[in-house]
Amino acid sequence: MRSERGHRAPRALSLAAIAGLLFLHVPLLLIFLYAFTTEEKSYQFPPPGLTLKWFGAAWERQDIWNALWLSVKVASIATAIALVLGTCAAAAVSRARFFGHDYISLLFILPIALPGIITGIALRSAFNIMDFDFSFWTIVLGHATFCIVVVYNNALARFRRTAGSLIEASMDLGADGFQTFRYVVLPNIGSALLAGGMLAFALSFDEVIVTTFTAGQQSTLPIWMLTELIRPRQRPVTNVVAIFVIAVTFIPILFAYYLTRDGEHVAGGGK
Amino acid sequence: MTSAVSFQHVSRHFGPVRAVDDVVLDIAPGEFFAMLGPSGSGKTTCLRLVAGFEQPTSGHIEIFGETAEGLPPYRRNVNTVFQDYALFPHMNILDNVAYGLMVKGMPRRTRETKARDALDLVELKGFEARRPSQLSGGQRQRVALARALVNEPKVLLLDEPLGALDLKLREQMQVELKTLQRNLGITFVFVTHDQSEALSMADRVAIFNNGKIVQVGAPKDIYERPRTRFVADFVGSSNVLPPDFTQRTGGPGKWVSLRPEKITIAAGGMKPGSHAVEATVTSVHYQGAVTRVNTEAAGQAIAVSAPSSFGAVNIGDIVTLQWPADAFHAMEDEA
Amino acid sequence: MTDTAAGTVHDRHGGLLRRISDTLFRHPHLLLTLLIAPPLLWLGIVYLGSLLALLAQSFFSIDEFSGMVKREFTLSTYAELLNLANVDVILRSLVMAVAVTLAAALIAFPIAYYAARYARGRWKAFFYLAVMLPLWSSYLVRVYAWKLILAKEGIITWLADKLYITWALDAILALPVIGGPSLSISYIGTFLVFLYVWLPYMILPTQAALERVPANLLEASADLGAVPRQTFWTVIFPLALPGLIAGSIFTFSLTLGDYIIPQIVGTSTYFLGQAVYTLQGTAGNIPLAAAFTVVPIVIMGIYLSIAKRMGAFDAL
Numbered sequence: 001m002r003s004e005r006g007h008r009a010p011r012a013l014s015l016a017a018i019a020g021l022l023f024l025h026v027p028l029l030l031i032f033l034y035a036f037t038t039e040e041k042s043y044q045f046p047p048p049g050l051t052l053k054w055f056g057a058a059w060e061r062q063d064i065w066n067a068l069w070l071s072v073k074v075a076s077i078a079t080a081i082a083l084v085l086g087t088c089a090a091a092a093v094s095r096a097r098f099f100g101h102d103y104i105s106l107l108f109i110l111p112i113a114l115p116g117i118i119t120g121i122a123l124r125s126a127f128n129i130m131d132f133d134f135s136f137w138t139i140v141l142g143h144a145t146f147c148i149v150v151v152y153n154n155a156l157a158r159f160r161r162t163a164g165s166l167i168e169a170s171m172d173l174g175a176d177g178f179q180t181f182r183y184v185v186l187p188n189i190g191s192a193l194l195a196g197g198m199l200a201f202a203l204s205f206d207e208v209i210v211t212t213f214t215a216g217q218q219s220t221l222p223i224w225m226l227t228e229l230i231r232p233r234q235r236p237v238t239n240v241v242a243i244f245v246i247a248v249t250f251i252p253i254l255f256a257y258y259l260t261r262d263g264e265h266v267a268g269g270g271k
Numbered sequence: 272m273t274s275a276v277s278f279q280h281v282s283r284h285f286g287p288v289r290a291v292d293d294v295v296l297d298i299a300p301g302e303f304f305a306m307l308g309p310s311g312s313g314k315t316t317c318l319r320l321v322a323g324f325e326q327p328t329s330g331h332i333e334i335f336g337e338t339a340e341g342l343p344p345y346r347r348n349v350n351t352v353f354q355d356y357a358l359f360p361h362m363n364i365l366d367n368v369a370y371g372l373m374v375k376g377m378p379r380r381t382r383e384t385k386a387r388d389a390l391d392l393v394e395l396k397g398f399e400a401r402r403p404s405q406l407s408g409g410q411r412q413r414v415a416l417a418r419a420l421v422n423e424p425k426v427l428l429l430d431e432p433l434g435a436l437d438l439k440l441r442e443q444m445q446v447e448l449k450t451l452q453r454n455l456g457i458t459f460v461f462v463t464h465d466q467s468e469a470l471s472m473a474d475r476v477a478i479f480n481n482g483k484i485v486q487v488g489a490p491k492d493i494y495e496r497p498r499t500r501f502v503a504d505f506v507g508s509s510n511v512l513p514p515d516f517t518q519r520t521g522g523p524g525k526w527v528s529l530r531p532e533k534i535t536i537a538a539g540g541m542k543p544g545s546h547a548v549e550a551t552v553t554s555v556h557y558q559g560a561v562t563r564v565n566t567e568a569a570g571q572a573i574a575v576s577a578p579s580s581f582g583a584v585n586i587g588d589i590v591t592l593q594w595p596a597d598a599f600h601a602m603e604d605e606a
Numbered sequence: 607m608t609d610t611a612a613g614t615v616h617d618r619h620g621g622l623l624r625r626i627s628d629t630l631f632r633h634p635h636l637l638l639t640l641l642i643a644p645p646l647l648w649l650g651i652v653y654l655g656s657l658l659a660l661l662a663q664s665f666f667s668i669d670e671f672s673g674m675v676k677r678e679f680t681l682s683t684y685a686e687l688l689n690l691a692n693v694d695v696i697l698r699s700l701v702m703a704v705a706v707t708l709a710a711a712l713i714a715f716p717i718a719y720y721a722a723r724y725a726r727g728r729w730k731a732f733f734y735l736a737v738m739l740p741l742w743s744s745y746l747v748r749v750y751a752w753k754l755i756l757a758k759e760g761i762i763t764w765l766a767d768k769l770y771i772t773w774a775l776d777a778i779l780a781l782p783v784i785g786g787p788s789l790s791i792s793y794i795g796t797f798l799v800f801l802y803v804w805l806p807y808m809i810l811p812t813q814a815a816l817e818r819v820p821a822n823l824l825e826a827s828a829d830l831g832a833v834p835r836q837t838f839w840t841v842i843f844p845l846a847l848p849g850l851i852a853g854s855i856f857t858f859s860l861t862l863g864d865y866i867i868p869q870i871v872g873t874s875t876y877f878l879g880q881a882v883y884t885l886q887g888t889a890g891n892i893p894l895a896a897a898f899t900v901v902p903i904v905i906m907g908i909y910l911s912i913a914k915r916m917g918a919f920d921a922l
């Protein structure tokens with residue numbers, strides 16, 4: 001065991017850790033508070049009064065519903081593509097140490113290691129050059145590109161932990177490659193794929209920078225929020241949507257955590 | 272009669288490593304065949320060639336007279352008990368055992384009945400619903416065995432199946448495996464590190480070294496008539512004596528092996544005569560029924576295994592070692 | 607013994623899938639190729655292709671009169687990139703990225719260290735989720751939260767007022783360069799928001815790297831007579847370094863490329879991301895925008911190759 005019972009952290013360390021966590025969370029709490037404020041023009045603190053009316057107002061806004069629906073569609077399809085491509089890549093990389101194996105990992109990391117604006121502008125100018133119309137599919141294309149790595153990381157970690165002898169045992173017992181995939185490989189990597197898929201969904205659902213460049217006239221939920229932030233109509237409605245977004249992304253993260261927590265980390269992905 | 276498994280000048284190289292090197296071998300149907308050899312000598316690779324996980328670099332393999340090359344594992348009527356058992360962690364014991372039958376498309380009812388019978392055979396009734404992680408090492412080993420046997424393979428490959436078990440369980444499983452094999456009449460190819468295991472269970476033993484088979488034969492042959500110094504050394508702990516030593520004691524003037532238990536020990540100095548030497552006791556190890564006495568005679572270490580009843584000797588005693596005239600077994604020279 | 611087909615020991619039949627499976631088994635490289643080709647093509651063509659096409663455009667220029675892109679090779683766009691105003695933007699962004707990265711490492715380390723070394727069971731889960739939640743909850747929401755905090759009528763002003771330290775706040779805002787009319791219109795504000803938004807990216811890999819430090823290594827170090835401070839600098843820190851570097855890849859790169867944060871919280875001067883955004887958008891100067899993106903690509907290229915050599919990829 002790493003530390004015995006009674007082996008306590010130094011006080012300064014605990015304080016620094018707690019302060020750090022507060023720094024991360026207090027601002028999020030404020031989002032909640034401002035969803036109930038009666039003041040709709042400025043960011044006055046403390047709020048002059050509290051009300052529930054913004055929840056109703058948000059419910060009535062058709063533009064929010066449209067944006068939400070678009071976001072869900074984009075995230076679902078981008079996640080599905082990322083699941084297929086990420087799993088294939090992880091399977092190949094875990095099976096064999098071939099030449100350039102490191103470069104493949106690098107290539108997959110690149111879309112999240114380079115600033116999102118580069119991915120966005122590169123895709124946009126490529127679409128322009130090829131005379132692609134900006135549409136639902138151009139958004140999906142952009143999102144899938146950076147979602148692959150999340151699935152890839154999760155699947156690869158699990159492939160590496162799954163003993164190769166299980167696959168051999170299955171073939172030894174008479175299962176061909178497809179049967180082995182269905183009855184042995186898939187059940188063993190399933191939870192990692194689910195976790196990777198959920199993270200990819202959350203990532204896509206929240207993506208704003210790449211979307212700005214690859215969307216035409218459509219607006220996903222984050223784009224809607226960005227517009228509202230710059231040119232607000234009813235400020236607290238933005239907060240209501242923000243709370244909703246936090247809730248929607250938190251649930252898959254929680255699931256992903258519990259699916260993969262035994263011994264491995266949910267690989268961090270970025271924008 | 273066709274062999275169960277036939278290796279015809281089979282080699283398997285991994286780059287510069289000759290894991291299996293020009294092996295010629297015939298295993299008879301129904302035989303309990305053991306492969307014995309030091310680590311890295313190519314035993315596992317041989318099994319994997321039979322199972323179909325490896326393809327020979329050169330040479331030819333037949334299983335019951337049919338060419339095996341190019342046949343994927345799932346098409347071979349051969350099953351393996353893996354060293355780490357490789358039980359499917361996401362299935363219960365019953366599903367593990369029924370797996371081979373399931374992928375062949377056998378209806379659930381039939382395959383579960385058969386799987387239960389197989390579990391019965393390895394005395395694991397009542398464990399059907401457990402997960403592999405809820406079993407002990409010995410129990411897992413038996414599940415792995417049942418999972419292979421239920422497919423009624425022509426050849427069963429076992430890669431150090433008892434390696435992870437403690438001594439008592441190991442001895443018990445040795446007896447059970449042997450009985451099972453005799454009753455089922457399946458050809459067993461059994462890999463082990465443990466020479467006493469190989470000698471006690473197998474009909475024939477192959478001794479591996481550096482990817483080659485050094486000697487194949489019945490356990491008694493191998494034990495008593497090792498072909499080379501390596502075999503004498505590896506199988507049991509024979510005294511391997513050099514030509515000049517054997518010449519002086521009336522031997523053939525070649526490398527010989529001299530079994531420790533063939534030597535008698537007597538207190539006091541040298542009596543005249545051949546097949547005897549004067550020696551100094553260097554250590555004494557009481558081992559229950561026998562006592563092992565290590566001695567040194569003219570710079571040559573000689574171990575003696577004597578009945579513990581022979582009387583006490585102490586370190587530093589001068590003793591006389593004697594052996595029957597036919598106790599020397601001459602061996603071929605090795606490169 | 608059941609012979610599966612008359613006269614044969616082995617199973618030699620089966621449908622199409624089995625035959626495909628046979629082929630793939632006999633040609634493992636074919637299987638590997640089939641698996642790796644689709645993702646490789648996707649990223650190689652869609653992503654790298656676009657990236658290269660973008661870079662190629664940095665060698666074109668804008669026709670001064672028509673405002674159209676002239677598709678001829680020229681280095682004039684790069685010359686333009688080096689003029690004073692543009693270099694100013696690049697330097698400002700770099701300084702900001704470095705500052706954010708260092709500050710993030712400083713704040714992240716205690717959290718990561720505590721979570722890796724002292725948190726157990728439930729607490730460990732709590733720490734992990736406490737870091738993951740802000741990481742994955744909406745980026746915009748978090749930026750927005752800081753607008754609420756930093757605005758002139760926002761919380762900080764209110765808090766300073768209540769604590770009677772408005773003078774201190776005013777003093778900070780009066781600082782040259784980094785100050786401003788309010789926190790939400792100053793470099794301090796921009797810096798705080800960057801720091802806040804990218805902090806989790808630093809914590810997670812650092813924690814992962816620290817988790818991998820075996821406890822017995824620390825005991826061995828203590829055993830050999832190292833005082834805690836020595837253990838920290840000679841054992842823990844070097845082992846945590848790949849994690850910190852992996853984290854800094856994100857904080858650095860994300861800061862360099864972001865154009866939304868400085869737009870919402872900050873002064874009217876441009877950062878690199880904003881410059882690119884404006885150039886490709888309203889200005890329609892794709893060549894110069896492309897030349898600008900070369901800067902972070904080159905910096906990140908150098909950074910990634912150093913990180914790779916230090917084994918930081920395993921910590922990602």
Ligand SMILES: Nc1ncnc2c1ncn2[C@@H]1O[C@H](COP(=O)(O)OP(=O)(O)OP(=O)(O)O)[C@@H](O)[C@H]1O
Nearest residue numbers: 285288289290308309310311312313314315316317
């Ligand atoms: N896939 C492989 N690639 C490269 N070398 C290999 C491979 N498999 C086996 N070898 C090498 O071939 C040699 C024989 O290995 P093998 O596993 O057959 O030995 P073994 O007799 O089973 O040893 P042990 O008793 O330790 O299990 C070893 O030197 C091993 O390193």
Ligand SMILES: [Mg+2]
Nearest residue numbers: 314315316430
């Ligand atoms: Mg082996």
